[in-house]
Amino acid sequence: MCRMFGAPAMNQMVALAPVMHDCFTSKANFTPYQCRPNQVPLDEMNPEKSALSGAALRLAELSLEQDFEEVDRAEEDALNRIIWHAMKGVNAPYPAHLAGAHGRGLKRLGLKLDSRAVELED
Numbered sequence: 001m002c003r004m005f006g007a008p009a010m011n012q013m014v015a016l017a018p019v020m021h022d023c024f025t026s027k028a029n030f031t032p033y034q035c036r037p038n039q040v041p042l043d044e045m046n047p048e049k050s051a052l053s054g055a056a057l058r059l060a061e062l063s064l065e066q067d068f069e070e071v072d073r074a075e076e077d078a079l080n081r082i083i084w085h086a087m088k089g090v091n092a093p094y095p096a097h098l099a100g101a102h103g104r105g106l107k108r109l110g111l112k113l114d115s116r117a118v119e120l121e122d
Helices: 012-016 054-065 076-088
Strands: none
Touching: 054 076
């Protein structure tokens, strides 16, 4: 947004963010918003840990280990994997090749994953 309005970036993260011009059109669309019905049961809860096994159990345990008491205390790679598998399913392959700074991969940057990186395969 800063670049669209000609304002300088407030920090490095803002400076590296993609320009949002594709989110806007040159002509306003005044069609009223149509709310879609809920697709997830609002009363659905996580299963008890005792009902889990394999990768699902390891993800649950890993989630419980994270420090959410303050901002940015959770381990980044672990949290990304927990969220990925929560949304895609425990059997969905994690795109580790995209891990790292801005999704460009760690290898290209001469970096490697933390030794604490989570392995879920049995």
